[in-house]
Amino acid sequence: KDRDGLGAYTADPFAHERVIFNNDTSVIIQxxxxxxxxxxxxxxxxxxxxxxxxxxxxxPELLADIKVEVERAKKMVANELRRKYGKLSKSEQPRIQARDADEPPDVLPPGRDWMKEIITGIHAVPSMNHLHVHVMSREMYSDHLKRSAHYNSFHTPFLVPLEKFPLAKDDPIRLVGHGPWHTVDLVCWRCKRNFGNKMAKFKVHLAEEHDEWKRE
Ligand code: 5GP
Ligand code: ZN
Known part of the structure; x- marks a missing residue:
């Protein structure tokens, strides 16, 4: 397994279709x-x-820079979620309908806040060598989610948010990687039901939760 695979994106951002943003401090990739x-x-x-x-x-400088780019990535994820799952608000519906419509209300109902559906952080023990921060929707609905560790690495303290940094010398987060995080039970992020280690059953459940979540 190539643990250096992420190095290519910062080395030559323009060579990769997965790069969706590039500036002096960072790239954002899929x-x-x-x-x-x-x-x-x-x-x-x-x-x-x-x-x-x-x-x-x-x-502190690196930390400050990366926090700015994580905020940017969060907005990109939120926009993509809205594009995928969002219902059109009144003001976004095709103009042509405006002729027949009632007077629009002065205050439009606020759309769903997709920023609240995003998790971010680094793995306490990363598998890839180049520094990277995960920014993703929290529902965990994907064909690539195959092993329980894939789920638990994002929905246990193994995912460390950037707000925790810099860590004090004796911060217990430093020990998270040594803990049994990958063998803990699968617990649904949405309804908190415990699926033990039954990954196949849990995957079926995650698909159902995804379906409800996207229409909330
Ligand atoms: P880690 O466990 O190190 O925090 O996560 C590494 C992430 O990099 C994983 O989510 C994995 O799917 C992703 N990844 C691994 N190799 C590549 C690659 O070559 N290109 C991209 N774009 N992502 C990769
Ligand atoms: Zn559930």
Whole structure:
């Protein structure tokens, strides 16, 4: 397995179709094996990007830069969710209908806040060597979600949000990677039902939850 595969995107952003944003500090890419319906990665262009994230994020400048790009990626994910699943609000419906429509209300009902449906963070023990932050929808509906570890690595403390950094020397988060996170029970993020280690059954359930979630 190639653990250096993410290096190519920052080395030559223009060579890759998966790169959807590029600036001086970072690129934002599409995950090649998305674990939910929208799954992006933010890759900093820092010379610190081969350090473990706990060490890399000791640099306040890098941390500040990446937080800006994670916010950008969150908006990209939210827009994509809205495009995929959103219902058109009154103001977005084709103009032609306006002739026959009633007077529009002064205050339009607020659309769904897709920003609330997004999770972000780094894995306590990343499998890929180049520093990357996950920014993804939280429903975990994907053909690439095959093993229980795929689910649990995003819905347990194994996913560490950027707000936790920089970590104190004695922060217990430093020990998360040694814990039994990948053998813990599968617990539905939405209804909290426990599926033990029954991944096949859980996948069926996640599909049902996805269906309701997208229409909330
Ligand atoms: P980690 O467990 O290291 O935090 O996650 C690495 C992520 O990189 C995984 O979500 C995986 O699907 C993704 N990934 C692995 N190889 C590639 C690749 O070559 N290109 C892209 N775009 N994503 C990759
Ligand atoms: Zn559920």
């Amino acid at each position: 995950d090649m094996f998305p674990k939910s319906s929208v799954h992006l990665l933010v890759l900093p262009k820092s010379e610190r990007n081969l350090l473990h994230p706990f060490v890399a994020f000791e640099d």
